[in-house]
Amino acid sequence: MTFSGDFTYESRPGRVVLRPGAAVSATPGEAEHLGLSRLLVVCGRRGEAVARAVADALGDRCAGLHAEARMHVPVEDADRAVAAARAAGADGVVAVGGGSSIGLCKAIALHTGLPLIAVPSTYSGSEMTPVWGLTENGAKRTGRDPKVQPRSVVYDPELTLSLPVPLTVTSGVNALAHAVEALYAPDTSPLIALMAEEGVRAMTGALPELAADPGDVEARGQALYAAWLCGSCLGATTMGLHHKLCHVLGGTFGLPHAETHTVVLPYALAHNSPAIPDALTVLGRALGTDDPAQALWELAGRLGAPRSLAELGFKEGDVAKAAAQVTGQPYANPRPVTADGVRAVLAAAYEGRPPSVPDR
Numbered sequence: 001m002t003f004s005g006d007f008t009y010e011s012r013p014g015r016v017v018l019r020p021g022a023a024v025s026a027t028p029g030e031a032e033h034l035g036l037s038r039l040l041v042v043c044g045r046r047g048e049a050v051a052r053a054v055a056d057a058l059g060d061r062c063a064g065l066h067a068e069a070r071m072h073v074p075v076e077d078a079d080r081a082v083a084a085a086r087a088a089g090a091d092g093v094v095a096v097g098g099g100s101s102i103g104l105c106k107a108i109a110l111h112t113g114l115p116l117i118a119v120p121s122t123y124s125g126s127e128m129t130p131v132w133g134l135t136e137n138g139a140k141r142t143g144r145d146p147k148v149q150p151r152s153v154v155y156d157p158e159l160t161l162s163l164p165v166p167l168t169v170t171s172g173v174n175a176l177a178h179a180v181e182a183l184y185a186p187d188t189s190p191l192i193a194l195m196a197e198e199g200v201r202a203m204t205g206a207l208p209e210l211a212a213d214p215g216d217v218e219a220r221g222q223a224l225y226a227a228w229l230c231g232s233c234l235g236a237t238t239m240g241l242h243h244k245l246c247h248v249l250g251g252t253f254g255l256p257h258a259e260t261h262t263v264v265l266p267y268a269l270a271h272n273s274p275a276i277p278d279a280l281t282v283l284g285r286a287l288g289t290d291d292p293a294q295a296l297w298e299l300a301g302r303l304g305a306p307r308s309l310a311e312l313g314f315k316e317g318d319v320a321k322a323a324a325q326v327t328g329q330p331y332a333n334p335r336p337v338t339a340d341g342v343r344a345v346l347a348a349a350y351e352g353r354p355p356s357v358p359d360r
């Protein structure tokens with residue numbers, strides 16, 4: 001990779017603890033470190049048992065449990081959660097769960113300024129970003145605000161043992177997508193390149209081990225380490241075509257988040273490949289290949305992940321509508337985002353055929 005001595009990098013303060021059992025053993029200490037004594041614990045319905053264990057460990061520092069997180073943070077859910085935090089007299093919130101639980105806590109933080117501790121149970125990376133999202137009338141709005149970025153993140157490999165293999169794989173590829181797009185972001189930097197390369201190497205090393213043995217705590221820890229690195233890349237840079245495509249496919253067409261990232265990533269990367277030689281060098285090193293897009297497509301296939309938008313319920317007739325939305329607003333991307341180009345990416349992803357790198 002050629003060195004570019006022209007960049008801006010901003011790091012935000014935040015603590016990270018990674019250790020088996022940390023959800024219960026480390027969260028109270030993080031609350032104490034932040035000087036918080038009345039925490040509202042937030043989770044989704046499915047994660048309630050683990051969240052209750054965290055709440056119990058917090059003891060007198062727990063001000064209540066709010067088990068209502070759902071995908072994409074509907075505004076009415078956010079309003080209820082804000083009211084619950086106020087009613088409990090909370091001085092902080094703890095998210096236990098995936099991107100949905102963390103997203104609901106970010107909505108509370110956005111409206112109240114309360115500090116947030118995240119205890120992630122997937123590899124979405126939301127815990128490392130100042131990005132919030134809210135869904136209203138079928139449209140998802142996102143924004144950046146430093147006050148929603150968690151002050152402490154507690155990574156507990158044991159918390160992810162219950163992640164089924166399909167979600168382990170797709171959530172892991174969701175993390176890879178952050179690293180991939182960070183490498184060619186307009187605000188990338190040498191530090192981001194280091195984190196992205198290590199994140200991709202660690203995640204693609206862990207996923208085959210977890211597909212073979214989902215109970216491997218060491219590999220679970222490695223995947224969370226990778227999620228931390230990839231999430232940090234997401235938090236520090238501006239994402240391009242891939243994230244925009246997934247945002248539209250999830251927000252407007254209701255496609256599932258991690259699975260959509262998994263299907264689209266090889267095609268978005270192939271589309272951008274002619275314009276990103278430095279990023280391809282880094283990815284090639286991390287993946288041990290000279291064709292990163294093809295390697296990611298093959299990895300998904302080997303691990304039994306979905307490889308076509310058709311499998312996820314997307315309709316071929318919606319390709320043009322989705323392409324129009326993706327091209328509707330200007331955003332950073334290494335190659336121009338044209339309607340024809342986006343339609344070609346979506347058509348290939350719809351079919352799930354091997355990705356092909358276009359001419360320049």
Ligand code: NAD
Pocket residue numbers: 044046047070071072073097098099100101103121122123124125126127129130131132133159160161162163164167171234257258
């Ligand atoms: P999620 O939190 O909805 O979890 C997906 C599913 O997995 C849910 O059904 C959940 O109950 C289940 N689950 C979670 N952890 C589990 C575990 N350990 N064992 C068993 N089941 C478990 O989804 P996600 O993929 O983690 O996150 C996606 C959401 O996060 C989307 O809304 C996305 O937009 C958002 N996101 C935001 C950012 C950001 O920076 N703001 C970054 C990434 C994702």
